[in-house]
Amino acid sequence: MILPQLFLADLPSDAVLTPQLIRDACIAVKRNRANWLAHRRTQELVELIAFAAERWMQPDSGFRRIALEQGAAETGFSPATLGRGLDTLFRQLTVEGLQALLLQDLGDAQRLDGFAAPAAELRQGRLAFARGPEMLVHIAAGNLPNSALLSLVLGILTRSAQFMKLPRNGNLIPRLFAHSLADLEPKLGSCLELAVWTGGHDSLEAALFHEADCVTAQGSDETLQSIAPRLRPGCRWIPHGHRLSFGFIGSDQLSSFQAPRIAHRAAADITAWNQMGCLSPHVFYVEDRGSVSAEGFAEFLAGALAEREATEPRGPLPVEIAAEIAGRRSLHELRQAHHRVTREEAKTVPRGAFFEAPQAGTRVWASAESTDWTVVFEEDPRFRTSCLNRFVYVKPCRGLEDLLRHAEVVRGQISTLGTAVGESRLAEMVPMIAQWGITRICPIGKMQEPPTGWRHDGRPTLGDLVVWTDWETV
């Protein structure tokens, strides 16, 4: 399958982009939007997106095949990891899923077509119409494709002309997705533009931001801070910074029957996107007093990760990232070796200045002859961020309050708390978790599978894109 040259991103990598080229591309997609997209019905677009997603789920889909075959080299994910990651998104992009999103964010699924309202507003004699931005710009980052794909989907629902700036590494899959939409309906494809350059290119970005009515961006705080001042007044700004996630396993679930099952679900969360997403867990906190201890859970988790590795390998890493993992591992292994000896010595040798105080216990389980996966159990309950790529910490805690106290250092930077806690107990806990500032709570095993209606960083993803016109009829 040879991709036609539809987008700027399809040009050879040595092609030179100019501000004029960016301006012209924006004008073209805006014109095409006015002609082909602005007046489409929501239902039509929903069905089109759902059909595109369904095609992507089929193993013989040409776009999927290219994504898995070539994407592995570009993104570093194994085809199995990549396939599972993409499917979690495409599975959600059904007619029902998209309608639920429209209803959730807009109150009525027809509000992008014309004035409409749910019953409560109708009773007050109020109707409202939601308008998407004419020109929607996305600054995509990193090589986790799902958020870029979802951004394009949302922009189609709002009938916006879209320009997506992609990074040098990790542009293949968004590009393939745009091609698949254009393949399905060329007129829709003509309302999209994608281009690749290294972030921070002032003149190109100035030309792009000048045309934008709304800009969404993903990236580090520094990247986001550098974009915001360059937007023109009135341009809406939807930044999503880097976040992290962790898990909590309640003592009520830590039976010798349940614990290995939870460990398998936790392993699914860790291996999804090789732990690099903002929804990926860095640490699992295991509550004391369960039949299985935190250390026991860590052992189960190591087994589950080893099993996963056999069917869904992590894939090779650049040497500098592997070095980071190796360095951390050996430090923790040294602590483990030291702890064991000092614990034994403490029993037999009188303590004194010459003997160091035993450190808190550490145990390491790791893939042999590779950095594929690592589980580190630490008695020390202080929160630790992981170096990712399937490197996870397991720590004990005395309960939810204790857990939140330890996570205080990353407060405000948390996306998701994965939980394995009994239903009624969890219902008592969630108000405290929400008040503390965590924006998503989900079962362990589903951390990397947010539904389409997920409020990214606690904000409505579709709702944030639109502007309302209220019509008070009485």
Place this chain on the structure above:
Amino acid sequence: MLQAWALRHSVSPSEDLTWDRIPAVPTEAFKENELTCIPESARTTVFHSSGTTGQKPSRHIHGPVSLRLYERSLRQGIVFRCGTRRFPELWSLTPSPEVAPHSSLAHMMGTLSLDPCPGPGRFWGRITPEGWEVDIEGLSTALTTLDRPILLCGTAFNFVHVLDAQPERRWGLPEGSVILETGGYKGRSRVLPRSELHWCLARRFGIPTRSILTEYGMSEMSSPGYSIPDAPEDHALIQFPPWTRTRVVSPETGRCVAQGEAGLLQICDLANLWSAMMIQTADLARCEDDGIRLIGRSPVAEPRGCSLMSPNPPAS
């Protein structure tokens, strides 16, 4: 602790034990442990690494004997690199060892300034609340009236401070002068690629680039390596003295990589008396015919995902 570490790797002292089977201790371990067999009452000197503010520094503990061996290793090491020729007077941009008693770098400069260099040497560094600074005015004036060659030493950020403070100024060092930069920016100045730093130094101090050396050392080891003269490249080619051994291991398997392949640098330093002699650095390197090509701590270029990552190894 080292015994436990060795046992974990199924290694114990025996006649057929070779150096490359000794498990390496990560340099990070020096931050959380006192890796020494010297009893507290016999400890005379502790060197601290110059880590980023707020981080726990590495500690390398010495008694009188180990310190003497360290000093001897420093002296023999530079003689090994530069030969037994007459060394010029040493001027250091670091503070003196009296002012910075816990700095192994200042101690190294102090040691070399007395032997093999003709003492006492001059130290242009001072300690301020922001960290080490160079008395640039004083140094600049002294350099203009200099009539004999010197060995001018300092960290990379020391030199950048000097270059940036007086951007128009050129100091012609007398013939035979040598510059020794020890790398390291610690976030204290803008970062220049090594080749650019050497070209700037050569131009501004009026010496050929072959007279500029890079030193590779750290508080955790006692035998620094020195660059061999080459066209200034971004990655120095380092040779270590004969009482050390080096190997480059794959971070994946822990085994030696093929020549030319990148991996983690491990150094076996016999001068690390009563401490850990087999050290695993956090630096990437490649083995080449003439030495170790130091790639350094290549920062992970762009974040590959959207998760926050901790930039530093985990502190205890």
